[in-house]
Amino acid sequence: MKKGICLGTVAPSWGLEDRIALIRKAGYDGFESHQPANEEEARTIAELAKKYELSIHSVMGGTHWSLPLSSPDPEIRKRGIEGVEQALRLAKVMGAEGVLVVPAVVDEKTDYRQAWDLSLDSLRHLVKVASDLGVQIWIENVWNRFLLSPLEFGQYIDELNRSDNAADKEVVGAYFDVGNILGSAHQEGSRQGLSH
Numbered sequence: 222m223k224k225g226i227c228l229g230t231v232a233p234s235w236g237l238e239d240r241i242a243l244i245r246k247a248g249y250d251g252f253e254s255h256q257p258a259n260e261e262e263a264r265t266i267a268e269l270a271k272k273y274e275l276s277i278h279s280v281m282g283g284t285h286w287s288l289p290l291s292s293p294d295p296e297i298r299k300r301g302i303e304g305v306e307q308a309l310r311l312a313k314v315m316g317a318e319g320v321l322v323v324p325a326v327v328d329e330k331t332d333y334r335q336a337w338d339l340s341l342d343s344l345r346h347l348v349k350v351a352s353d354l355g356v357q358i359w360i361e362n363v364w365n366r367f368l369l370s371p372l373e374f375g376q377y378i379d380e381l382n383r384s385d386n387a388a389d390k391e392v393v394g395a396y397f398d399v400g401n402i403l404g405s406a407h408q409e410g411s412r413q414g415l416s417h
Contacts, residue, residue: 251276256283291325359396
């Protein structure tokens with residue numbers, strides 16, 4: 222097993238190299254990077270990771286909250302797709318295995334069914350991009366009120382991996398966050414009135 226940490230949680234006020242050096246000193250094997258602003262920043266992060274013998278296991282897609290892939294507004298969805306596509310391209314530059322993607326946000330503007338349908342449509346295009354780049358899309362469950370049970374989560378990922386755009390049938394996976402699931406997931410005991 223390899224241990225990694227989110228770069229964004231490590232001494233945010235420090236310089237980039239000092240933060241990456243601290244990750245190594247703390248005994249981690251790698252880290253998850255924020256989405257770089259451009260290729261130059263992506264190359265800098267990759268060079269520093271190499272210098273300190275760390276892997277960049279993933280890139281946090283940076284637009285999925287402000288530009289949800291499930292938005293009823295087609296222009297917002299289009300810009301959201303472009304944002305994740307950029308994250309995939311930068312992940313390739315950085316040598317990262319995958320990009321963390323929040324697939325949909327259920328809120329007062331988007332009900333669950335819309336979130337499911339619209340986000341699948343958005344992601345089908347991105348599956349092709351990811352497959353061509355050799356970078357995976359990792360779907361995360363993170364306070365978005367979506368994919369609340371393991372059955373749905375699995376079905377959603379299977380649908381994307383079965384799409385015509387998925388030349389590599391394992392291009393989409395789960396980025397399962399055991400901490401975030403506590404606030405939103407189905408809990409078997411609560412259904413029966415049991416305390417936890």
